[in-house]
Amino acid sequence: MKKIITLSIIMFLSAVIVQAKDNSMDNKDQIQQKINTIVTKLNNYEIGKIEIIAIPAKILTRTNITPEMLEKQYVYKLTIKDIRSASCRNIFSEALASLSAQKSSEISDLRLGVIFYYVNNERFDAIYFDKSGKNGFVGNNPVLFNGKFFRWVTSNIQLLSF
Numbered sequence: 462m463k464k465i466i467t468l469s470i471i472m473f474l475s476a477v478i479v480q481a482k483d484n485s486m487d488n489k490d491q492i493q494q495k496i497n498t499i500v501t502k503l504n505n506y507e508i509g510k511i512e513i514i515a516i517p518a519k520i521l522t523r524t525n526i527t528p529e530m531l532e533k534q535y536v537y538k539l540t541i542k543d544i545r546s547a548s549c550r551n552i553f554s555e556a557l558a559s560l561s562a563q564k565s566s567e568i569s570d571l572r573l574g575v576i577f578y579y580v581n582n583e584r585f586d587a588i589y590f591d592k593s594g595k596n597g598f599v600g601n602n603p604v605l606f607n608g609k610f611f612r613w614v615t616s617n618i619q620l621l622s623f
Contacts, residue, residue, distance in 0.1 A: 492562050495599050499577055499586055500558045503544065509580035511541040511553075513614060515573045518592035525570040528589050528598050532574065539618060545580075552613070560588075560608035562599050569596035569603070575614065 502508050514535035516526060526534070544550050569591035576587040590597040594611030597604060 492564055492599050492602050492604055495586060495602075496557070496560055496562060496588070499588075500554060502579075502585065503550070503554050503557065503577075506545045507579060508577050508585065509543055509545060510578040510582060511544050512576040512578075513537075513539040513541075513573070513618065514576070516571075518572055522570070525568055526572065527568075528571060528574065528587065528601070531571045531589060532576075535574070549617075556608075556610045556613035560606060560610040562604040562606050565596065565603045565605045567596055567603060567605075569598075571597060573611070573614065 499508070514531060515537045516522075516531060516535055517537075520536065541547055544553065547553075571589045572592045573590040573594075574587055575589075577585045579585050586600055588597065588599055588610075590606065590611050594615070595606055597606060
């Protein structure tokens, strides 16, 4: 009887551990999938407007800047009214496609945000970066970034000078 109970407990715990690993992987995959979806929609001409907002790193704050704070208190805002016809669309899309993200527990001091809107001006999603471009958010998920996108944005928009 003890062997059956012990075996049942082991099987139960194994199932719980496997499920926890699957959920962790799903969350990681979902974050990267969000970026991939933005790229796909951009390439399919479904994204119309893009807003790039920033607070320069030299401006000091008492607390870390969250996505909500960045959207309310930005210093600079560049709006690409219709990315579909912009000469930089392909290069922008390539840089964005290079971006990879993985889940993080670190809440960063955000300084740059890129907000994507459908052609009908309905908000689709947003990506936020700290001053280094290594940490940030995809939507509401804190992440660690790799890729060329942050560098491309900051090097092509001279006002941002991070």
